[in-house]
Amino acid sequence: MKSIIQIKNFNFFYGESQALHDVTLDFNENQISALIGPSGCGKTTLLRCINRMNDLIDDTRSEGNITIHEKNIYLAEVDPVEVRRKVGMVFQKPNPFPKTIWDNIVWGAKINGYTGNLEELVESTLTRTALWDEVKDKLHTNALFLSGGQQQRLCIARAIAIKPDVILMDEPTSALDPVATARIESLITELKKRYSIVIVTHNMQQAGRISDCTSFLLNGVVVEHGRTKEIFLNPKEKKTEEYISGEFG
Amino acid sequence: MERITSHSSKHSEDINKALQWQPKPLRTRKRNETIMRTLMLIALYCTISFLFILAGSIINNAFGYVLFTYEIHPTEFSQGGEINELSHAKKIAILKENLRERVYITLDRKKPMEKRSSQDLSAIIFSRVLKASVLEAYSLFESLFQRGQLIENALTYPNADLIFRSWISPRFIRGEQSTNPLESGIWGAITGSVGVILVTILFSFPLGIGTAVYLCEYMPRSRWKNLLQINIYNLSGVPSIIYGLLGLVVFVRVFLPITSGQLFGFTSGAATDSGRTILSAGLTLTLLILPVIVINTQEAILSVPTYIKQASYGLGATKWQTVWHHIIPYCIGRILTGTILSVSRAIGETAPLVVVGASTFLTIVPNSIFSKYTTLPIQIYQWSARPQQEFQNLAAGAILVLLTIMLTLNFIAIMYRKRVQKKLARL
Numbered sequence: 311m312k313s314i315i316q317i318k319n320f321n322f323f324y325g326e327s328q329a330l331h332d333v334t335l336d337f338n339e340n341q342i343s344a345l346i347g348p349s350g351c352g353k354t355t356l357l358r359c360i361n362r363m364n365d366l367i368d369d370t371r372s373e374g375n376i377t378i379h380e381k382n383i384y385l386a387e388v389d390p391v392e393v394r395r396k397v398g399m400v401f402q403k404p405n406p407f408p409k410t411i412w413d414n415i416v417w418g419a420k421i422n423g424y425t426g427n428l429e430e431l432v433e434s435t436l437t438r439t440a441l442w443d444e445v446k447d448k449l450h451t452n453a454l455f456l457s458g459g460q461q462q463r464l465c466i467a468r469a470i471a472i473k474p475d476v477i478l479m480d481e482p483t484s485a486l487d488p489v490a491t492a493r494i495e496s497l498i499t500e501l502k503k504r505y506s507i508v509i510v511t512h513n514m515q516q517a518g519r520i521s522d523c524t525s526f527l528l529n530g531v532v533v534e535h536g537r538t539k540e541i542f543l544n545p546k547e548k549k550t551e552e553y554i555s556g557e558f559g
Numbered sequence: 560m561e562r563i564t565s566h567s568s569k570h571s572e573d574i575n576k577a578l579q580w581q582p583k584p585l586r587t588r589k590r591n592e593t594i595m596r597t598l599m600l601i602a603l604y605c606t607i608s609f610l611f612i613l614a615g616s617i618i619n620n621a622f623g624y625v626l627f628t629y630e631i632h633p634t635e636f637s638q639g640g641e642i643n644e645l646s647h648a649k650k651i652a653i654l655k656e657n658l659r660e661r662v663y664i665t666l667d668r669k670k671p672m673e674k675r676s677s678q679d680l681s682a683i684i685f686s687r688v689l690k691a692s693v694l695e696a697y698s699l700f701e702s703l704f705q706r707g708q709l710i711e712n713a714l715t716y717p718n719a720d721l722i723f724r725s726w727i728s729p730r731f732i733r734g735e736q737s738t739n740p741l742e743s744g745i746w747g748a749i750t751g752s753v754g755v756i757l758v759t760i761l762f763s764f765p766l767g768i769g770t771a772v773y774l775c776e777y778m779p780r781s782r783w784k785n786l787l788q789i790n791i792y793n794l795s796g797v798p799s800i801i802y803g804l805l806g807l808v809v810f811v812r813v814f815l816p817i818t819s820g821q822l823f824g825f826t827s828g829a830a831t832d833s834g835r836t837i838l839s840a841g842l843t844l845t846l847l848i849l850p851v852i853v854i855n856t857q858e859a860i861l862s863v864p865t866y867i868k869q870a871s872y873g874l875g876a877t878k879w880q881t882v883w884h885h886i887i888p889y890c891i892g893r894i895l896t897g898t899i900l901s902v903s904r905a906i907g908e909t910a911p912l913v914v915v916g917a918s919t920f921l922t923i924v925p926n927s928i929f930s931k932y933t934t935l936p937i938q939i940y941q942w943s944a945r946p947q948q949e950f951q952n953l954a955a956g957a958i959l960v961l962l963t964i965m966l967t968l969n970f971i972a973i974m975y976r977k978r979v980q981k982k983l984a985r986l
């Protein structure tokens with residue numbers, strides 16, 4: 311297994327308060343890595359550090375390195391815009407642009423210099439996200455008219471249209487019903503053939519079902535990291551065991 | 560142990576007591592609502608009636624009977640009929656006969672007599688040949704309800720006519736300013752106003768929106784930024800006359816070579832060698848409305864939900880791509896609404912333009928941004944300061960024109976806003 315993202319001794323601060331403490335993690339290529347942990351433990355923060363979205367928040371500071379494909383993305387000469395093109399992101403709440411379905415997919419690719427056939431791009435991304443059959447007749451209607459689950463799949467389609475290497479997903483199914491959740495889960499499993507995926511989830515079954523490896527965070531500290539099966543079947547740390555069995559969190 | 564138990568049971572009793580409150584009867588709450596609703600309704604009608612009073616008083620002055628007296632009575636030319644009913648050729652003949660040759664040629668050169676409208680010719684005969692002058696002018700109200708009395712009054716003057724006159728007419732709109740209220744027009748003021756406002760729009764839109772976008776999206780939080788923000792808020796409250804003084808120093812004096820057009824070789828024709836030009840006036844009004852536009856645009860930008868920005872940045876967009884494709888389209892409606900309101904305010908501004916030197920009497924129509932100018936509000940102010948009723952009538956006519964221009968500009972802006980919104984939403 312080839313490692314694609316390496317986080318080394320990473321600290322992150324919102325103003326004076328430290329949200330991540332000395333995080334060291336490895337994520338592998340073409341795998342699904344799950345981040346679990348109680349609310350407020352820093353999962354979103356860590357995810358947003360991987361594509362430097364935290365740069366957009368005033369008064370934040372980080373220490374340490376994150377390397378993707380052996381390139382440190384926290385070097386001064388690295389442009390966060392370039393990082394974000396290679397590391398796509400799907401947010402907790404579906405957030406399509408208030409524009410047409412077509413524009414939602416095409417826009418990201420266009421601004422990144424895509425010059426190929428737009429129709430093919432739209433069709434292939436929507437097919438890959440299992441949305442094509444549902445929306446092929448209404449590509450030019452506003453994306454906000456789609457259902458929550460469809461919107462979330464559109465957001466995933468939009469993210470893969472910019473040809474990322476890594477896709478970060480922040481609780482992508484937390485706002486969805488079981489049927490839509492199942493569809494997105496099977497979609498994610500399908501996507502890992504082509505992309506490396508880091509997913510935050512509060513749903514232990516989900517983490518168990520789809521992920522290859524799992525990291526458990528608590529108060530900004532990585533408590534345990536390993537193959538999902540091992541973490542779920544015989545966790546080394548007591549805290550992990552308690553959390554997974556639902557005793558706190 | 561016992562004490563604790565008793566204490567906690569006492570505590571839960573307290574809580575239960577708190578939950579045994581009686582809701583207020585709906586009747587009393589409804590009564591309060593009725594009172595408030597009535598008050599708001601009264602407020603609404605007050606506002607509307609003020610607006611009606613305003614509109615009424617303007618219209619009241621713009622139309623009405625005028626009592627003319629003549630040096631030569633019209634019947635001498637028209638054989639008992641009306642001057643208006645004479646043929647075109649006959650009118651020209653009368654003018655040729657009775658005007659001094661120099662005057663006739665000047666008028667002819669301005670616009671050939673044959674090409675002038677019949678009403679135009681009548682008006683010239685009226686003022687130049689018959690030498691009509693206004694004895695008294697009446698409001699629309701007086702004209703409608705005290706007609707008998709006005710006619711009786713007219714009979715006491717020899718050689719006088721009572722004629723119903725609309726003070727706003729094509730001649731009034733297209734005419735030049737004149738000391739004779741019967742001939743005076745506002746074309747120069749209209750051109751001046753439109754020119755000044757176009758300059759204002761041209762400068763204030765890009766400057767205001769650019770400043771706001773920079774402050775909101777690019778500038779990191781700092782003490783310097785706070786200071787800037789506070790100052791912009793303060794500037795929006797500075798009285799307009801002070802902007803006039805600033806404009807006088809900066810644009811009329813310091814930037815004289817630019818604002819007078821000397822730098823670009825504009826020195827002939829209606830151009831002046833002073834900085835009292837349309838350009839200076841437009842720039843002064845730009846300063847005046849800039850803070851309001853910046854504040855309003857900033858508020859519009861802040862209303863854009865963060866999820867849109869995050870989505871955009873998450874796709875690898877640069878700041879400018881995010882601003883241009885998502886932030887501005889999302890709030891362009893709000894931006895334009897605020898900007899339109901400030902421009903409307905600028906159209907009506909008088910004080911700062913008096914300070915930066917709008918002309919009070921100007922018979923030439925401005926032909927470039929380096930021309931001398933006057934504007935409608937200035938013209939209205941001038942006329943309404945005169946004691947004679949006929950100048951009040953002229954002012955009322957000019958006010959109607961000003962309001963029409965304002966409403967037209969607003970209407971165009973609203974239509975444009977709708978189109979832009981639709982177009983940008985598709986990008």
Ligand SMILES: Nc1ncnc2c1ncn2[C@@H]1O[C@H](COP(=O)(O)OP(=O)(O)OP(=O)(O)O)[C@@H](O)[C@H]1O
Nearest residue numbers: 324329347348349350351352353354355356367512
């Ligand atoms: N923009 C911010 N400014 C300041 N503090 C923040 C900000 N965002 C998050 N935090 C703090 O950082 C800590 C970690 O937050 P984070 O959002 O990463 O938690 P999380 O694990 O994603 O929680 P959840 O599961 O509820 O989404 C929290 O204590 C939170 O209060």
Ligand SMILES: [Mg+2]
Nearest residue numbers: 353354355480
């Ligand atoms: Mg979170």
